[in-house]
Amino acid sequence: MTALLASARFLKAVARRIGQVSAWLIVLLILTVVLDVITRRFVVLGSTKLQDLEWHFHAALFLLSLGYAYVEGEHVRIDVLLERFGLKTAAAIEFLGAVLFLVPFCVIVLYFGWTFVERSFLLSEGSATQTGLPYRWIIKTSLLIGFLTLLLAALGVIADSLATLIGAKRKPEPDTHYDEVGL
Template sequence: MSLLLASAHRLKAAARGIGTAAAWLVVLLILTVVLDVITRRFVVLGSTKLQDLEWHFHAALFLFSLGYAYVEGEHVRIDVLHTRFGPKTAAAIELVGALIFLVPFCLIVLYYGYTFVERSFMLDEGSASQTGLPHRWIIKSTLLGGFFMLLVAALGALCESLAILLGAPPPESRHGEHEEVGL
């Protein structure tokens, strides 16, 4: 059981770490938007590269934050029902939901996403605009990275749920209450 809990802790820590690092992309996104607005408004110099970079930062921020959001319980779930469950029932629902829905979905996205990125790399795909950013495979690779981190977070939640079902106490949250094991 301690192996399950240690594995859960490591996997969830990895997802938290990547999500925390990805949060700094907000700063780059804001700076890019401000620069784009200033150059459009005062220099009358619109840049397709800046616009492409804006959505690249936005996509990377979103995708690399998926695992973090899952680990922290900030994803969509039915809280009205979830709060009525005890720790073991919540862990069982988490286990079943992750095994049936989340893990297979992540694996499907990773499987087909690899071909998606590989094709982009082989074609040296660039922006649809002639003055846009080249090497679109770089941003498409964040799809793989983001869903891999979501898979890591899901595996951490599975280990934790299994440990709870086997008798481990639910982990304590930062506020001293039992952490919700979300679905």
């Protein structure tokens, strides 16, 4: 029982930490957008590389934050119904949803995503525009990392839900999540 709760805390802490670190991409995204706007507006110098970099940062920010959003309960769900259920019913719904839908979806994306990234790397794929960024495989790798993080978060939520269903007492999670595992 203790191992189940410890593994749930560890997996959720890993997803939280990756989300917290990836949140700093918003600063890079903002700086890139500001630089792009200034160079286009005042220097009259449009840059395809800056525009490519903007969507690269945006995609990485979104993908690397998936696990964090799931662990924190900030993902899309029907809270109107969920708040009416008891703790065990909510845990059962969360468990079934993660086991039947989220984990298989993550596994499928990771399985096919690996080929997607590998092909991009082997072909030295770059931007579709001639003046765009090279090495498209770098941004495509964030797809794998993001869904791997989401899978870890899902496994943590599954372990947590299972512990609730079998009657383990859950400790409230501390406010400083990243201190739990020393990440």
